[in-house]
Amino acid sequence: MSEVSFWEAAFLWRDPLIATSLGAILCALCGVFVVLRRSAFVSAAVAQASGLGVVLALLAPHLLGGEVPPLATGIAVGAASAGLFAVSGRNARIGVDASIALAYVIAGAASLVLGTLLPHEYERVHSLLFGDAVAAPPEEMAALGACALLVAVFYAALFPRLVFASFDPEAARAMGIRVGRLDAALYFVLGLSIAVATRALGALTVFALTVIPASGGLLACRRFPGAIAWAAGSALAAAAVGYYLSFVWSLPTGATIVLVLAATLLVAFALGRWRR
Amino acid sequence: MSAREGSAAPHLRLISARIGHRPDQPLFPPLDFELWPGEWLVVAGPNGAGKSSFVQSLVGALPLLGGRREVLTPGLRFGYVPQRQAFDPIWPLSTLDVVRMGGAPWLPPFRRSASLDARAREVLEQVGLGGLADAPFRSLSGGQRQRALVARALVGGPQVLVLDEPANHLDLPGERALVDLVADLRARTGAAVVWISHRLEALARRADRIAFVRAGSFRMGSLAELRSDGTLEGFLDRGEAS
Numbered sequence: 178m179s180e181v182s183f184w185e186a187a188f189l190w191r192d193p194l195i196a197t198s199l200g201a202i203l204c205a206l207c208g209v210f211v212v213l214r215r216s217a218f219v220s221a222a223v224a225q226a227s228g229l230g231v232v233l234a235l236l237a238p239h240l241l242g243g244e245v246p247p248l249a250t251g252i253a254v255g256a257a258s259a260g261l262f263a264v265s266g267r268n269a270r271i272g273v274d275a276s277i278a279l280a281y282v283i284a285g286a287a288s289l290v291l292g293t294l295l296p297h298e299y300e301r302v303h304s305l306l307f308g309d310a311v312a313a314p315p316e317e318m319a320a321l322g323a324c325a326l327l328v329a330v331f332y333a334a335l336f337p338r339l340v341f342a343s344f345d346p347e348a349a350r351a352m353g354i355r356v357g358r359l360d361a362a363l364y365f366v367l368g369l370s371i372a373v374a375t376r377a378l379g380a381l382t383v384f385a386l387t388v389i390p391a392s393g394g395l396l397a398c399r400r401f402p403g404a405i406a407w408a409a410g411s412a413l414a415a416a417a418v419g420y421y422l423s424f425v426w427s428l429p430t431g432a433t434i435v436l437v438l439a440a441t442l443l444v445a446f447a448l449g450r451w452r453r
Numbered sequence: 454m455s456a457r458e459g460s461a462a463p464h465l466r467l468i469s470a471r472i473g474h475r476p477d478q479p480l481f482p483p484l485d486f487e488l489w490p491g492e493w494l495v496v497a498g499p500n501g502a503g504k505s506s507f508v509q510s511l512v513g514a515l516p517l518l519g520g521r522r523e524v525l526t527p528g529l530r531f532g533y534v535p536q537r538q539a540f541d542p543i544w545p546l547s548t549l550d551v552v553r554m555g556g557a558p559w560l561p562p563f564r565r566s567a568s569l570d571a572r573a574r575e576v577l578e579q580v581g582l583g584g585l586a587d588a589p590f591r592s593l594s595g596g597q598r599q600r601a602l603v604a605r606a607l608v609g610g611p612q613v614l615v616l617d618e619p620a621n622h623l624d625l626p627g628e629r630a631l632v633d634l635v636a637d638l639r640a641r642t643g644a645a646v647v648w649i650s651h652r653l654e655a656l657a658r659r660a661d662r663i664a665f666v667r668a669g670s671f672r673m674g675s676l677a678e679l680r681s682d683g684t685l686e687g688f689l690d691r692g693e694a695s
Contacts, residue, residue, distance in 0.1 A: 213544060337557035344544055344554065348605075350514045351533035351615065353558040395543055399589060404545045 183424050190424060196313035197416045197434070199321040200374045204386035205412035206328050207367045209405055212391040214343055215274065219262065219364075220387045222277045223255040223371045224380040225284040230254025231302050232291045239294070247302075252372040258284065259368025263360035317377045324370045331366050339363060340401070382431035386412055389438040393445030399452070411441040463487035464526045464612060464645060465511070471519035472503070472510045479518055480506055481671040486664075490526070490612065493639065493646045495656050497688070498666035504649045505536070505617055507666065511647065512615060530559065532606030532644070534616040538598055542591040548601050549573055549586040555608035569608070576604040579641070580634060595622050599631060607638060614639070615647045620655070628655045653688070 211219055234250035237243060262276045342349040342356045350356045374383045390412040394404030419434030467486040473479040480503035496504045509515035512531045532555065556569040577583050580600040593601060599619055606614055620628035632655045639646050650656055657676050664673045665684050672684045679685045
């Protein structure tokens with residue numbers, strides 16, 4: 178157990194906890210459409226694509242002779258890869274799940290192969306991509322806040338169309354909604370948010386935060402607003418409780434948050450059964 | 454007086470339209486076609502003949518391979534009832550939520566509409582599902598689900614109601630009940646109806662015109678015309694349609 182009490186160490190955890198909470202709400206909001214569209218592995222694929230982007234950016238001085246910002250490139254490639262899922266999922270002969278799997282394995286393999294050209298920069302690639310929720314530089318908090326605002330505005334503007342186009346794309350298209358553009362925009366927003374959140378919180382935590390709270394909302398609630406509220410509320414609660422427990426018991430923060438999220442899923446399951 | 458005779462101009466027009474999914478394989482020879490306000494058009498033919506592609510091009514969801522599509526009614530609205538009935542059951546939607554979706558294409562960004570809610574409840578009453586507005590959509594029976602999808606297609610006040618084989622999962626009495634419902638709604642709203650079907654028994658007498666699609670050909674006319682020139686031979690059950 179830590180010798181300094183949790184409350185005495187507020188100066189240590191205040192900013193990281195705010196960043197974790199922002200990231201939790203951001204991922205939970207994204208997760209509702211991720212789970213409903215059966216694209217649960219999108220965050221894993223975006224993380225791999227972001228890694229490829231960082232590797233390419235670090236190779237740029239050797240290949241192009243000029244510097245490219247690695248973190249921004251990683252986030253941009255991650256977001257763009259999610260936009261491609263929309264195109265391939267709707268119009269091609271393979272489903273969106275297969276597109277996500279392809280992005281995951283191809284980006285992962287390409288990163289490993291290209292990474293051999295950067296033998297001394299593995300740690301830099303890793304530290305650029307995967308945060309651990311215990312440090313929160315101001316630029317990370319700003320990026321998380323901007324993404325949360327972007328998702329909130331995107332949903333506020335287009336929520337009825339997003340629901341229609343996701344639930345019944347054929348009818349939505351026939352009734353005048355530009356489903357392809359809407360899908361691409363949604364996946365781009367999800368990809369950008371996931372890439373930024375992965376940088377701040379780590380891949381495992383973001384994966385869990387996009388899938389578990391939304392799944393809990395669907396288990397516990399019968400209506401859309403309730404499911405979204407559950408997702409955001411349980412993610413926020415799990416982030417705070419997980420952060421607290423990891424501090425007082427000296428546990429890995431991200432993994433502790435994931436286990437608390439798993440506990441909320443059990444509560445949602447029980448609540449759903451009780452309401453049936 | 455037919456709907457066509459009472460209207461000054463068609464809703465939309467296809468001119469030398471080449472329809473299909475692959476540029477080198479149009480489904481029919483170039484088509485000239487007009488859809489008139491208030492008319493009931495049945496698009497019939499065997500499965501896989503290209504009925505849905507024709508209608509997708511009509512509503513603008515499938516780009517033409519050639520020719521032109523002209524919309525002559527400003528802000529023309531389509532309501533659409535899909536063929537499929539199987540929706541992902543994980544969606545936490547009530548029947549009212551699904552019906553409200555039909556207003557989404559015309560809802561400006563950032564806007565919620567109380568009048569859309571009221572309109573959705575009103576249309577649900579019209580299709581006989583007023584008591585199931587708050588029931589989970591996934592819990593509805595096949596027939597109830599089809600009625601809810603008709604309500605969704607109507608909630609935006611469309612001038613054209615398109616139904617893509619909506620009775621595929623229904624028996625003949627169920628199909629006749631759906632035809633009667635749509636006829637009643639058409640009488641109330643004045644919407645044109647475009648009904649795709651691979652069978653004509655329940656529909657033939659309602660249709661102002663029939664577009665018959667088979668093996669690369671596209672023929673259009675009244676029931677009597679298509680019967681007399683032999684187009685419907687082997688397709689129409691004469692006992693049912695006469």
